[in-house]
Amino acid sequence: MPANHTPAFTYKNGMTILGIAEPHKPEDFISDQFTGLDFYSSFLDGSVQLNAQAAIRRCMQRGQSFQDIVEEMGEETRDYARDHIINCNIAYALSIPAPDWNAMYRYCKTISADYDNEFLDFNYMLRELNHINLANLYAVILDTDDSNRDDFLKYICLKDVEVMRLALLFDDEDTVNQLADRSKSQVLARATIDRNLAIFKFDPFSRVRVAMGVSDGMSMGELFERTTNQILAIGKAGDLGCNFFDKNPSQQYRMAPEHLPVAIRCPTSDVTYRKPSTGLLRMKDLVIDDVDQKLHQYPQFPRFLALFKHEVSELVAKTVGDQIYPIHHELNAILASIARAMDQQGLSMQHYFMKHCASLSPGEILDILERESFTRQQYLGALLKFNGSDNPKIVNKSSFLIMAESVEAFKGLELNDHQLRTLYEHFPDKAFLDRMSDHGVERQLITDLGL
Structure with missing residues (x-):
């Protein structure tokens, strides 16, 4: 050359x-x-x-x-x-x-x-x-x-599944229908559509959704996929203490100028450089840029949890339990919102704590429930005790449960400096800072200043 x-x-x-x-x-x-x-x-x-x-x-x-x-x-x-x-x-x-x-x-x-x-x-x-x-x-x-x-x-x-993903990306109803007709099973075809729709940002006015004729624009199958993606994305985002972004290359959203990336990585030199917003599109650059899937915006979410709260709670427990590094505050806030939603649908967070945090057997849990020997105040105190562990895995199991509670729930408890600091980290409420000893306040200020 x-x-x-x-x-x-x-x-x-x-x-x-x-x-x-x-x-x-x-x-x-x-x-x-x-x-x-x-x-x-x-x-x-x-x-x-x-x-x-x-x-x-x-x-x-x-x-x-x-x-x-x-x-x-x-x-x-x-x-x-x-x-x-x-x-x-x-x-x-x-x-x-x-x-x-x-x-x-x-x-x-x-x-x-x-x-x-x-x-x-x-x-x-x-x-x-x-x-x-x-x-x-x-x-x-x-x-x-x-x-x-x-x-x-x-x-x-x-393969056809990737072509299906592109057809959904471009909202090509005809091609989606053709691919579905080619499938050996219409049930499998519908599951494929749900699974792929769930990786894009929700567009209730897309031609594909309108043609499917689903109430509120989303099937329960898709909502299940979105809920699963939400919980698993939290697990991936916590790997190696990285920022809370899911970089799965299959997670893409519909192309829009305001969402196009302005930086690109050279696949050969591994150098990242900026480019003009001309519409250059590469699959791995079209990731969903926010780990929060905003499940609560979907009208069907409460009904979905009412039917499958136990399955969702098991997935949350496994995902959180697998994390070896501290889960980021923003991610715990998302988990807390899911926990509150499950609680509203009848899944007791105290029961969840006994099973997945305290690792009690079903018999031990039933004995405690029958004797009514685990009061709400004891539950809140146990959360703070677990969160004071030096083991990040134990801390992770209790952090989102603390955030699922209201700030007011903890203010009536007798708390030591360590517990007050824990609560101040979860809820930046000055009331917790005011109750600390001078030494506790000094330690918190050192932490806040990064010293």
């Missing part, structure tokens, strides 16, 4: 080298220039892909084989780089729709069949490019002939 090439450099047969690096391994086919702003500008307006399509179309019309194209490029660069540039241009050309896309796809597949090099693969490159702009990927899928469709989806490693 010429050492001093510019972004506009093309070979005499029209092949572009814009954004192409000579790789040391397949995933390096995209250079830092590919992820630079100049390339984004050319890539987003389609000029790079259109240039590549013109070059591939010319080769197709002339009936050239892969080797013919390599030889036509002359001695401007080494054979290795010429092969690589052709594969990249094929990927560029097939990454956007065209009137003759299906013909180009069949041609590229034919000439590549004669190309024996496992190291370079235009299908791998095409998969990378397709994830940069979901709109182009979906448009290509919709325009693909039935004779090419299964083959193309296999090449880009997409």
